Amino acid sequence: NAGVTQTPKFQVLKTGQSMTLQCAQDMNHEYMSWYRQDPGMGLRLIHYSVGAGITDQGEVPNGYNVSRSTTEDFPLRLLSAAPSQTSVYFCASSYSIGMVGELFFGEGSRLTVL
Amino acid sequence: GESVGLHLPTLSVQEGDNSIINCAYSNSASDYFIWYKQESGKGPQFIIDIRSNMDKRQGQRVTVLLNKTVKHLSLQIAATQPGDSAVYFCAEKDPHSGGGADGLTFGKGTHLIIQP
Numbered sequence: 001n002a003g004v005t006q007t008p009k010f011q012v013l014k015t016g017q018s019m020t021l022q023c024a025q026d027m028n029h030e031y032m033s034w035y036r037q038d039p040g041m042g043l044r045l046i047h048y049s050v051g052a053g054i055t056d057q058g059e060v061p062n063g064y065n066v067s068r069s070t071t072e073d074f075p076l077r078l079l080s081a082a083p084s085q086t087s088v089y090f091c092a093s094s095y096s097i098g099m100v101g102e103l104f105f106g107e108g109s110r111l112t113v114l
Numbered sequence: 115g116e117s118v119g120l121h122l123p124t125l126s127v128q129e130g131d132n133s134i135i136n137c138a139y140s141n142s143a144s145d146y147f148i149w150y151k152q153e154s155g156k157g158p159q160f161i162i163d164i165r166s167n168m169d170k171r172q173g174q175r176v177t178v179l180l181n182k183t184v185k186h187l188s189l190q191i192a193a194t195q196p197g198d199s200a201v202y203f204c205a206e207k208d209p210h211s212g213g214g215a216d217g218l219t220f221g222k223g224t225h226l227i228i229q230p
Contacts, residue, residue: 042220105157
């Protein structure tokens with residue numbers, strides 16, 4: 001049972017570098033999303049997708065891009081990394097946006113931007 | 115926007131005792147509430163949910179209570195075990211998406227520590 005798989009688990013970037021956080025789920029879930037988790041704050045939604053070919057912005061989308069070419073994959077791209085993007089990133093999925101509370105989360109990707 | 119908060123950042127309980135983790139919410143429009151468990155170094159895990167037309171829901175060793183009058187949510191864990199050590203946080207869903215595109219607003223979390 002793979003569930004939601006995120007890679008890499010850890011990454012260190014220099015300011016201005018770009019990278020992609022990978023996310024894949026094998027549960028045939030329609031809804032996928034990316035959150036960031038910062039100390040002292042609740043999870044914040046970056047981008048989400050309700051199905052292949054459909055993406056939209058969440059609460060904190062600036063500096064990030066996403067695409068959803070297949071049901072399984074939902075990569076998150078950092079265009080030009082900034083220290084403010086140092087965080088733990090979680091990809092999540094659910095059967096549909098109507099069941100968004102029953103989210104399945106990946107193990108997280110810890111990103112440090114120097 | 116309104117936010118979900120927690121009364122205590124850390125809760126320490128003896129193994130075998132019952133644990134009660136509290137959550138206050140301020141958005142009266144929220145109609146769905148969820149509790150998640152997050153173990154160290156792992157992603158959050160769905161525990162239990164409750165809709166606003168209910169005031170209690172039970173799962174395996176867990177019970178969620180909802181008091182809409184005072185906008186309070188609690189998670190009760192019976193006979194706490196070492197494996198229950200984690201951060202627990204609540205989330206609320208605003209059907210009008212007041213808390214983000216998926217309507218979810220997450221609390222900051224309470225760290226539950228189990229003492230032997």
